[in-house]
Amino acid sequence: MAEPAHNFEPVIGLEIHVQLRTRTKMFCGCALSFGDEPNTHTCPVCLGHPGTLPVVNAQAVRYGLMIGLALGCTPAERSLFHRKNYFYPDLPKGYQISQYDIPLCREGRLGDVRIHRVHLEEDAAKLTHAGTSGRIHGAEASVVDFNRGGTPLVEIVTEPDLRSAEEAAEWARLLRATLKRLGVSDVNMDEGSLRVDANVSVRPAGQAVLGTKTELKNMNSFTFLRRGVEAEIARQTGLIGAGERVQQETLHYDPQSGSLTSLRSKEESHDYRYFPEPDLVALAPAQELLDEIRAAIPELPAQRAERLKTEHDLPEETARLFAFRTELGDLYEQALGGGDPRIVANWVKNDLVPRLGDTDPDAWKVTPQALAALLALVADGSISQGAAKQVLDELVANGGEPAPIVEEQGLALAGEDELAGIVERAMEQEADAVEKIRAGNTKAIGAIVGAVMRETKGRADGGEVQRLVRERLEAQ
């Protein structure tokens, strides 16, 4: 992908839809679900049957406020629901209940990016089109699954503060980690519980006025987000470079081909005819509720990364790894005990992370206590680093405590008495090496140490072996 021309500055803002992890839907009592038999979690309310009325899910409001407060926003004293009107088969009422001029929260910040607003709304149902077109137009038939319809959504809109595709993807990762830490959403981009759209424009460097923006949809991974935005920046830069103008439009990103296709232009954009939802009253959160929610917000990834950097003296990359992957950070901190943070962190990052791979943290068998005990055995010289890695294999695969594993597998470091005999035999076997050492080639000691290691299967401490070899040479 071509880099944007150096004299153009990309300006990017993100709109993020977050499906909340409530028990029930936004305006009715149907359970949330994913992948269930279609149309098994529906009722007259979420099907938009005549005469039904919405009732706001209190837990969704709570989660929405928690997101707003965690992002440093100000909650509105009285926020309003509006109806956003358009016809589509996935929208049972013919309007989406959303928020418009007075959202739940506004004006916050996460990292270097200002948050414009945070508001609540309901998700649409899921359409499947039979036939080759893959779209509703030209489909042989289209079917609707209303299980998803009415799922509580929070929409987060940023200010246009991002300046590159990489920055946008990186910030989206921080937001995802933050939402995950709050426990308000599954934040699974594959399943659509986290959906990121990007508003992209470019302008000549140094110009204050923003260029014409386009909206990019359907980037369902951070990689696709980065690639989609990169492609759009290149496209816009190319257009302007060729003396053409960018048209305001909504674009669909195809991750397979990497292509961008127009969904609708400004002229075709809907007139949503927003007006206040008369079936609902204003949301006026009590101060006690806000206080309670604020108190329930845990340490967030951005703060944790900062703390691990400054207080634990961890490198930036490690601090971010632990901050963004909450369970990993928790495991590290719980295993730390009185240990040296950098040593424990290196074990977690270099040895544990590759062994854990993509395993679901809920399925992790290694406990922080076991890890702490293992590192203590290394620290007090009971086992070698190599042996410790064998123990770690076992802990990750089957769990348990390190001490019995060390015992069972005979991994404890050999004591001086046992070692003395082995060293003596090794020096006999490696007589050439002994001669070389005597002749002044100190490096030849490696062969003797190696022999000891082979004999002990790694249970010997290298330094101790060298000491014993020298002792014997001097004595002879």
Added chain:
Amino acid sequence: MSAELLELTAARAAERVRAGELSARELFETYRERAAGENLGAFLWVATEAPETSADAPLGGVPLAVKDLFCVEGVPTTAASRILEGHRPAYTATSVARLAKAGAPMLGKTNMDEFAMGSSNESSGFGPVTNPWDRERVPGGSSGGSAAAVAAGLAPWAIGTDTGGSIRQPASLCGLVGLKPTYGAVSRYGMIAFASSLDQAGPLTRDVRDAALLFGHMVGRDPCDSTSLDFPGELGEPSAERLDGIRFGVPANLTGDGVEPGVQQVFESTLATIEELGGEVERVDLPNADHGLSAYYLLAPAEASANLARYDGVRFGTRSGNGDLLSMYEDTRGDGFGDEVKRRIMLGTYALSSGYYDALYGKAQRVRTKIAEDFRTAFDRVDVIVTPTSPSVAFRLGERTGDPYAMYLSDYFTVPMSLAGIPALSLPGGLSEGLPVGVQLAGPAFSEGRLLDAAHALERAIGFDGSPARG
């Protein structure tokens, strides 16, 4: 037995049943036969058998006519629209369920203007209803079927809905008591929405006592309706015989001009009766009430344009079209909706359109606020506001169908109270040209108890004979 039974008000019939002097089953069956055999066009569906009701239920098993706007599980419910032909709801409206539980089982579903949009019942997709006082005339609307059914003795009592006058105006034209409650007093859950910020369910009855009895079992907060509220205070049985010390305000702009002389005459004689009963009558100003109709015909259609978007052929009701999405939308709605409904959807869509929103919908909302303020100011000085309910008596079928504006003027006196969300009732004040004339009493929010009490005193003094020839 049957003729004598029909003379009983609902409250008296309930008393008789509760005293063991009358069988609820017999009562139901008597009315069921009448409803099934009627020729006014008042019913769209009649129950086939009497449901079991407990003999000591407060409403005594007295059967209830239910406007077809209320959803009832398994029972055809169409809002008198062809687009919902064959629709059988999966659930029952809160009001209907509450009344059934209190001992008022549903007798049948009554005809109405399509989606409650109309003032004559002529916009029904299933044919008009005729007025039992004169078969050439309309019963009013939109709750025309409920009003005609009660007036003709096809049902002891009925519930209707009122968005801009749809209970009060038919009550006036059929010689009944009709109450539009305070917005939020009665749950809207299960009431097919026309204009959500205005719609309210209420009783249509032969007398004030019946209205109070039925209303008392409809009120109360419903967890399924976020705009519903607990009714503050007690709702007793209305018993006042005098109006001593009660101040009645007459807004000059909601009487006189545009009112038929016969209606004005009944209205003035009602004012005289009020004074005879010890009430004080004075002039009151509602300076913005004249803009009520204009504001109403922007706000109600705006809300309706969204409320009726769900009739798209996807999930319920009828479906037309050639199989593609746009034709399904266009043909389903083109075939299914009647002219008046289409007119209002277009009006409302326009009023909400970008570029027109502030000038139309926004301005109408500001007028609504002003009208509510006018009422608040007026209620600092008076207890009750009194106006004619309708500028005219029942008009002839077809007389106004070609002129929507003339039809809309039917609601001139009732719309301001709807916009203000305050309770208002219509009670018969007398006859003009042999047809009933209603008088409207309105009070501050949740003053239904006082309004019903005042109406009770007036009703006694007026002595209206509410029975057209009941055959």
